[in-house]
Amino acid sequence: MAIVAFTSQLRRFLAVPEVDTSATTVRGALEAAFALNPRLRGYVLDDQGHLRVNVVVFVDGHRSSDRVALADPLSAHSRVHVLQALSGG
Amino acid sequence: MDVQRAWVATRKGLFELRRTAEAWRIERISFLGEPVSMVLPPQEGGRMLAALNLGHFGVKVHASEDAGFSWHEVATPGYPAQPEGAPGPAWKLLQLWSLEAAHDVVWAGTLPGGLFRSPDFGQSWQLVDALWNRPERAEWFGGGYDVPGIHSICPHPQRPGELLVGISCGGVWLSRDGGADWRLQASGMRAAYLPPELADNPNTQDPHLIVRCSKVPDVLWCQHHNGIWRSTDNARSWQQVRGAPLSSFGFALAAHPHEPGTAWFVPAKADECRVPTEAALVVNRTRDGGRSFDTLRRGLPQEHCYDLVYRHGLALGADGRTLLMGSTTGNLWGSSDGGDSWQAVSQHLPPIYALRIG
Numbered sequence: 002m003a004i005v006a007f008t009s010q011l012r013r014f015l016a017v018p019e020v021d022t023s024a025t026t027v028r029g030a031l032e033a034a035f036a037l038n039p040r041l042r043g044y045v046l047d048d049q050g051h052l053r054v055n056v057v058v059f060v061d062g063h064r065s066s067d068r069v070a071l072a073d074p075l076s077a078h079s080r081v082h083v084l085q086a087l088s089g090g
Numbered sequence: 091m092d093v094q095r096a097w098v099a100t101r102k103g104l105f106e107l108r109r110t111a112e113a114w115r116i117e118r119i120s121f122l123g124e125p126v127s128m129v130l131p132p133q134e135g136g137r138m139l140a141a142l143n144l145g146h147f148g149v150k151v152h153a154s155e156d157a158g159f160s161w162h163e164v165a166t167p168g169y170p171a172q173p174e175g176a177p178g179p180a181w182k183l184l185q186l187w188s189l190e191a192a193h194d195v196v197w198a199g200t201l202p203g204g205l206f207r208s209p210d211f212g213q214s215w216q217l218v219d220a221l222w223n224r225p226e227r228a229e230w231f232g233g234g235y236d237v238p239g240i241h242s243i244c245p246h247p248q249r250p251g252e253l254l255v256g257i258s259c260g261g262v263w264l265s266r267d268g269g270a271d272w273r274l275q276a277s278g279m280r281a282a283y284l285p286p287e288l289a290d291n292p293n294t295q296d297p298h299l300i301v302r303c304s305k306v307p308d309v310l311w312c313q314h315h316n317g318i319w320r321s322t323d324n325a326r327s328w329q330q331v332r333g334a335p336l337s338s339f340g341f342a343l344a345a346h347p348h349e350p351g352t353a354w355f356v357p358a359k360a361d362e363c364r365v366p367t368e369a370a371l372v373v374n375r376t377r378d379g380g381r382s383f384d385t386l387r388r389g390l391p392q393e394h395c396y397d398l399v400y401r402h403g404l405a406l407g408a409d410g411r412t413l414l415m416g417s418t419t420g421n422l423w424g425s426s427d428g429g430d431s432w433q434a435v436s437q438h439l440p441p442i443y444a445l446r447i448g
Contacts, residue, residue, distance in 0.1 A: 014147065014163075040163070044147040048169040048182045055146040085146040 028071035093407035102440035131448035141186035164212035192245030199240025233258030256300040278328035309350035331380030342404035389432030402444035416442030
């Protein structure tokens with residue numbers, strides 16, 4: 002199962018789950034987290050479902066560059082980190 | 091409207107002020123550290139709204155049922171799916187720039203130019219499609235930000251469903267039926283930042299702020315990118331007000347709620363140099379519809395002052411005398427005599443985005 006973890010900075014706004022998921026893409030993994038807390042979606046994705054400009058996703062230590070489809074593949078042991086980008090401070 | 095309480099929306103939080111016999115004092119701070127782009131002061135029963143613009147996580151709207159003692163997040167206005175190839179800026183909410191409540195409806199103006207309507211005080215929002223889908227929107231462009239934005243919402247105090255909005259840069263629009271139909275009403279304004287053949291185009295005017303006189307609602311004042319304009323016929327026509335001392339460039343204005351000839355302006359040197367003229371902060375006040383002005387300086391810094399007052403940075407109380415003025419430098423001044431004299435309230439606040447009294 003892939004694991005999705007969110008920046009602790011989100012905790013000042015809402016409950017942030019750490020998710021084990023069988024999803025095979027970044028978008029699938031995020032949807033698994035949003036299912037646990039629907040309000041989280043608007044903090045990570047924008048109106049068009051794209052990754053927010055100042056949010057970054059790392060998959061197994063590599064920064065994801067697909068901010069629109071969020072189609073980066075996940076393995077069964079992937080670790081996904083959803084973090085704030087320093088650009089947004 | 092309470093003239094003993096005020097709200098300061100800043101780059102790093104929302105500050106509630108209370109006025110004592112001596113001075114304004116900071117009473118409470120909400121959302122410390124977060125950018126607050128606009129606030130809707132308490133309505134009947136103490137309900138109010140605050141719009142946050144989180145640096146990483148986007149726009150969020152919070153509501154309070156107890157006049158700012160406690161807050162909870164409510165719905166955020168959202169744009170629908172953008173059709174393939176749709177012209178103009180991305181259909182993504184970038185900022186909530188204006189908030190007004192009238193006749194049981196809350197209106198929110200946003201960047202990139204959408205107007206939203208909430209019938210349930212922020213529990214839900216609907217994009218006003220009839221304005222968003224106007225073909226003229228393709229000509230709008232950013233003024234102050236990279237994308238167009240609605241900064242002024244002027245509901246008609248007596249006619250539910252009638253409201254006027256100001257857009258930078260998209261002119262002035264009026265609806266008489268709750269937003270179902272819209273009419274462009276910026277005739278008479280003139281834009282020097284466009285080629286001469288386009289200068290009179292009502293659809294690309296840059297009204298920095300529009301404020302209505304509550305008691306005589308046909309009177310509207312506009313601080314425009316290229317000067318000051320006034321309408322006495324509910325925006326059917328606009329007349330330029332010439333002769334404001336020092337400069338007619340600026341952003342903020344306040345319109346007297348009962349005296350249609352009285353308004354206040356905060357001049358900046360020029361478009362290309364957005365600081366006070368001669369580094370001395372002043373307020374220009376007219377009491378005769380713009381035929382003459384008093385330049386008010388008492389209590390304001392008169393040397394080496396480089397403060398700029400944003401368009402929502404000048405607030406007037408319902409008494410027509412209580413004023414607050416805040417700058418991007420984080421200075422805040424108050425006046426209890428219509429601007430004749432000013433007192434510093436704080437000189438250490440974060441950059442001030444918006445002020446509301448009430």
